[in-house]
Amino acid sequence: MFKFFSACRKESLILIRDLAGLVMLFIMPMIMVMILALVQEQGWSSLSKDPSIPVLLVDEDHDTLGAKIQDGLKSSNIFKIFTSIEGKPITREFAKEKIAKGSYNVAVIIPKGSTKIIRHKVQVMVTQIVSGIMMPVDNPFLDIQSNDSINIIIYFDPGIKGTFKYAFMATMKEYSMFIESSMIFGSFNTELKKMFPQYRPPKTEYKESVFFTEIFPAGKDEKAVPSTTQHNIPAWALFAMFFIVIPMTGSMIKERDEGSMIRIYTMPVSYFIIFMAKVSVYAVVCIIQFILMMLAGKFILPLAGIPSLTIGSNYMGILLMMIVSSLAALGFSIAVGTIARTHQQAAAFGVVSVVVLSALGGLWVPVYLMPEFMRNLATWSPLNWAHVGFIDLFLRDATIVDVIPQMAKLLAFFIVMISAALFYRRINSPINS
Amino acid sequence: MSEKVIIEIRDLVKIYKGSDEPAIKGISLDIFQGEIFGLLGPNGAGKTTTISILCGLFHATSGSARIDGMDIHSHLNEIKRIIGVVPQDVALYPTLTAWENLTFFGNMYGIRGIKLKEKIAEGLSVFGLEKHANKKIANCSGGIKRRINLIAGLLHEPKVIFLDEPTVGIDVQSRVVILDYLKELNHKGTTVIYTSHYMEEAEKLCSRVVIIDRGTVVSMGNPRELVAEHPEFKDLENIFLHLTGKDLRD
Numbered sequence: 001m002f003k004f005f006s007a008c009r010k011e012s013l014i015l016i017r018d019l020a021g022l023v024m025l026f027i028m029p030m031i032m033v034m035i036l037a038l039v040q041e042q043g044w045s046s047l048s049k050d051p052s053i054p055v056l057l058v059d060e061d062h063d064t065l066g067a068k069i070q071d072g073l074k075s076s077n078i079f080k081i082f083t084s085i086e087g088k089p090i091t092r093e094f095a096k097e098k099i100a101k102g103s104y105n106v107a108v109i110i111p112k113g114s115t116k117i118i119r120h121k122v123q124v125m126v127t128q129i130v131s132g133i134m135m136p137v138d139n140p141f142l143d144i145q146s147n148d149s150i151n152i153i154i155y156f157d158p159g160i161k162g163t164f165k166y167a168f169m170a171t172m173k174e175y176s177m178f179i180e181s182s183m184i185f186g187s188f189n190t191e192l193k194k195m196f197p198q199y200r201p202p203k204t205e206y207k208e209s210v211f212f213t214e215i216f217p218a219g220k221d222e223k224a225v226p227s228t229t230q231h232n233i234p235a236w237a238l239f240a241m242f243f244i245v246i247p248m249t250g251s252m253i254k255e256r257d258e259g260s261m262i263r264i265y266t267m268p269v270s271y272f273i274i275f276m277a278k279v280s281v282y283a284v285v286c287i288i289q290f291i292l293m294m295l296a297g298k299f300i301l302p303l304a305g306i307p308s309l310t311i312g313s314n315y316m317g318i319l320l321m322m323i324v325s326s327l328a329a330l331g332f333s334i335a336v337g338t339i340a341r342t343h344q345q346a347a348a349f350g351v352v353s354v355v356v357l358s359a360l361g362g363l364w365v366p367v368y369l370m371p372e373f374m375r376n377l378a379t380w381s382p383l384n385w386a387h388v389g390f391i392d393l394f395l396r397d398a399t400i401v402d403v404i405p406q407m408a409k410l411l412a413f414f415i416v417m418i419s420a421a422l423f424y425r426r427i428n429s430p431i432n433s
Numbered sequence: 434m435s436e437k438v439i440i441e442i443r444d445l446v447k448i449y450k451g452s453d454e455p456a457i458k459g460i461s462l463d464i465f466q467g468e469i470f471g472l473l474g475p476n477g478a479g480k481t482t483t484i485s486i487l488c489g490l491f492h493a494t495s496g497s498a499r500i501d502g503m504d505i506h507s508h509l510n511e512i513k514r515i516i517g518v519v520p521q522d523v524a525l526y527p528t529l530t531a532w533e534n535l536t537f538f539g540n541m542y543g544i545r546g547i548k549l550k551e552k553i554a555e556g557l558s559v560f561g562l563e564k565h566a567n568k569k570i571a572n573c574s575g576g577i578k579r580r581i582n583l584i585a586g587l588l589h590e591p592k593v594i595f596l597d598e599p600t601v602g603i604d605v606q607s608r609v610v611i612l613d614y615l616k617e618l619n620h621k622g623t624t625v626i627y628t629s630h631y632m633e634e635a636e637k638l639c640s641r642v643v644i645i646d647r648g649t650v651v652s653m654g655n656p657r658e659l660v661a662e663h664p665e666f667k668d669l670e671n672i673f674l675h676l677t678g679k680d681l682r683d
Contacts, residue, residue, distance in 0.1 A: 006540035010529065017528040017569075259524030263585065266488045266518040267541040268510055 003269050007277030014251070015281065025247060025285055026292055029240030033293045037232045037301055055079040056095045056107035056155075063115030065150070065179060069108065072175035079106075092153075099155040106160075106168060109153040117148045118180060122187040130191050152176070229307045233297035234390040235363040238383050240293065241286050241325060242358065245333040245350035248282055252337035253346060271425050275338075275418075279330045286326035310394055317393045317400045324410040325386040331417030332382070338421040357381045385409045439593060439624050440464035440487065445496035447482050447648075456482045458648040459496065464641075466592075469615065469625040471639035471656075473632070475677050479648040480628040481521065484595045487626075488518050501592060514543070517591030521598045523578040524585070527571035531562065531581045534570060535588065542589035549588070556584035560610055576607035583611060593624045600634065612638055632670035636660075642669070646677040 015022055055073060059066035073079045082104075084090055095107035154172065156165055189201035252275075255261040264274060297309030311318065333350070340346035358364065360377055361384030367375055378384045389406035392398035445460045457479040464470045472480045485491045487498055489509045498505045500512045525534045532553060539549040557563050560580040565573060570581065583599055596615070600608045615638065619625050629635050635642055636656040643653040652659065656669050666672045 002545055003540055003543070006537055006545075010526070010533070010537045013533060014526060014528055255526075258527065259520050259522040260526055262490065262520055262522075263518065263524040263538065264541060265490055266513060266516070267538070268513040268543060269541045 004273050004277050004280075007269075007274055008280055011251075011278050011281040015285070021247070026289055029237070029243070029289050030292050030296050032240055033233060033236040034296050034301060036236050037229055037297065037306060038304055040228050040232055053079050053106070054104050055081055056090050056098060056104050057081050057083050058090050058092050058095050058107065058109045059083060060092070060112040061110045061114040062112075064183065065115040065118060065176075066110045068179045068182075069110060069152075069172075069175055072178070073108075073171075076171060078171070096155055099157055102157055102159060105157040105164075107155040108172070109155070111151060111153070114150040114152070117150050118183055119187065121148050122180075122184050123191070126184070126187045126191045130195055229297060229301065229309055230391075230395060231366065233293065233301075233309045234394065235358075235387055237290050237293035237297075238325060238386050238390070239354070239358045239363055241290055242329045242332065242354045242383060243351075244282055244286055244289075244326075244329050245336055245354060246347060248278070248330065248333035249337035249340060249346035249350055250343060251278070252334075253340065253343050272418075272422060275334050275421065279327070279334065282330050282333070283323065283326040286329060287322050290322050290326070312394045312397055314393050314397070314399065317398065317403060318390070320400060320407060321386065321389045321393060321403060324407045324414070325382075325389075327414040328382045328386065328410040328417075331414035335417040335421045335424075338424050358383045360384070361387060363387060382410055382413045385413075437466040438463045439466040439468075439501055440626070441499045442483075442487075443497045445483065445486060445498060446494045447479075447486060447491060448494045455494070455648050457486075457645075460645070460648070460650055461496075462643055462650060462653065464624065464626060466624055467619065467622055468641055469619050469627060469639045471635040471642035472626065472628040472645065473630075473635055473642050473673060474628075474645035475630075477647075478645045478677075480645060481597055483645070484518075484597055484626065484628065488516060488595055489513065514589075515592040517586040517589065517594040519583050519586040519594065519596045519599050521601070523570075523575075523582045525570045525578065525582060528569060530567045530569055531557070531573070531577075532566045534581065535585055538585040539588040544589055552588045552590075553584070556587065559614055560584060576603040579603050579607060580611065583614075587618070591623065593626065594618065596625065596627045598628055598630065600629065600631065608634075632668070632673055636669040644673060644676055651676045 057066075057070055057073070059070065070081055070083070073081050082090065085094075090107075092109050095104075095109065098104045099107050152172070154169070156168075192199045193201060252261075261274075265271075294309060294311060298311065299308075302308040332353075336346050336350050336353075340349060358381075360374070361367075361381030362370070362378050363383055367378045367384065370378065385406045389403045389410075392403050392406070396402075441463055443461050445457055446455055447457045448455045456477075460479070460483060472483060474480050482491065486493045487500065487505060489505060489512065492506070501515055503512050505512060526537070529537070535553045535556065536549065539545070539552060544552060553566075554563075557566055560583070562577060562580060562584075565577055565581075568577075570578060573581070579599065579602075583596070586594060586596075599615075600611055603611075612634065615625055615627070627635075627639065639656055641654060642656050642659070644651050652672070654662075659672055660666065660668060663672050663675070666675055
């Protein structure tokens with residue numbers, strides 16, 4: 001056992017002696033997590049605080065629909081509406097040209113006569129309903145079909161993200177449905193007044209009557225609110241944790257290149273003890289890294305107006321999850337460091353595979369937004385297991401028993417990686433042969 | 434020197450991956466306990482490959498080798514306890530001090546506590562390195578690194594020590610200290626297996642030498658006897674050149 005502790009001491013001394021490298025190991029992931037969380041959080045939350053997405057609106061209708069859509073987009077506090085530029089009203093051609101050049105992302109064209117078409121359609125429908133009440137049998141109005149429809153044109157910059165396009169279209173559909181409903185309501189009143197002069201329309205305007213209450217059931221605590229912070233901080237922290245592959249493989253290959261590892265191979269000590277010592281020391285580094293990133297999410301990011309990270313109360317569960325996640329990251333690093341012959345091989349393979357595993361694991365885009373095939377693949381990524389485990393602990397008030405499946409998978413991944421490294425070392429010479 | 438064979442090599446062959454030409458082609462030789470045995474040969478002759486197989490760094494493609502009666506494949510762990518290896522390159526951690534390096538390598542040999550401290554202090558003292566004990570290896574001169582490299586392989590008092598060109602690239606003073614110490618070790622009963630390009634050094638130091646070229650043994654014996662057998666050549670270097678040729682090697 002003292003060989004193991006001696007190897008741990010050696011690893012710690014090597015790490016401590018490279019103070020700049022050690023500081024970077026802790027500071028750089030924190031900076032990365034904070035910047036990414038800020039960018040992503042601000043990207044969406046700022047939309048509700050400060051209208052920032054410019055939208056060109058070409059209102060050829062000059063009637064209710066155009067005005068209502070403009071009001072709706074403005075009131076959303078997401079979009080900044082431009083109907084004229086430098087004092088000149090925006091035309092359809094001008095808007096198309098600006099979008100094509102990428103100067104603006106979205107343009108909405110409300111064609112001439114749109115309101116008239118809606119009005120006519122509503123009138124036909126209301127007339128049919130009212131006359132159906134008055135003359136239910138042999139009423140020629142009942143057979144009239146109104147096939148008129150409006151085609152609102154939306155120009156999108158081809159470079160915008162699909163998610164933004166879907167969000168914008170959903171907003172537009174919501175407004176147009178609300179506008180159509182309120183126009184039906186208005187037309188009803190007009191027609192009823194025509195037919196029954198004594199009819200007094202209500203003074204209230206048409207208002208939505210369906211509302212949504214958001215509740216996030218999470219065990220005892222239903223206060224936890226999903227936010228980009230809640231997804232991003234553990235996601236990017238795990239991403240940074242797996243990037244330990246770079247310093248770890250660097251240290252292994254350096255030891256080999258400098259010859260000290262060759263000397264060790266001639267000594268009565270097993271390779272397992274040597275790399276388990278390395279794993280133990282680097283596991284402490286990973287855990288400190290992770291704790292620092294969580295603290296940043298909890299205390300530093302709120303200073304920038306970002307929701308504080310909720311970490312729940314199962315601290316033992318979090319500690320165990322941190323340990324097994326670190327082991328998974330380090331097992332992977334040991335395997336890469338054992339098999340790779342050069343820094344270049346280890347860095348290229350290590351970085352790309354961590355990026356792939358994290359994307360696959362739902363760290364960049366949540367798994368539920370992925371197609372089914374990708375969702376199935378995601379269940380094979382250790383980063384996904386760790387992320388799911390942390391989300392369960394942070395938000396769902398999970399107990400240690402609840403996250404045992406994730407912990408077991410991470411531990412199994414570590415064992416498989418270590419076994420692969422040992423097997424490779426057994427069948428291959430420690431020096432390039 | 435006793436008559437006991439401490440290293441027995443039989444028909445040892447090593448073919449590296451991706452190479453058609455064997456690095457060593459059926460080498461057989463016996464090394465006796467208490468010898469200072471020189472493995473000589475030009476670059477690429479197979480000296481380092483032979484030592485690497487004996488130390489367990491490589492598996493031989495075929496053939497066998499035994500150290501102190503133990504097969505190198507089946508008893509490698511036991512063999513590692515009785516051998517010391519001083520690699521050709523300085524195999525130390527540059528950011529650790531001399532003392533820290535020696536402590537770590539001593540621990541890996543299973544030595545610890547006061548015994549290890551005494552062994553390190555003794556090693557540093559023999560090589561005049563006491564004042565460099567707490568200096569980082571990266572800040573030491575080539576000669577100091579070589580001497581610490583040597584101490585690291587001797588801390589556990591091995592029965593057999595393998596030295597791969599231990600005096601390459603150092604000044605005369607360091608070389609003399611190292612060679613004197615090897616003689617002293619040998620007097621205490623340690624078998625020394627040593628590779629070198631310095632023929633004069635081998636002639637003075639070794640009780641027997643083997644000259645290897647292109648993976649085969651071309652000559653073996655006591656250096657003085659070899660010179661006596663070839664009176665037309667004045668010294669070991671000329672015999673060496675005669676046997677291995679003057680062609681430049683890779």
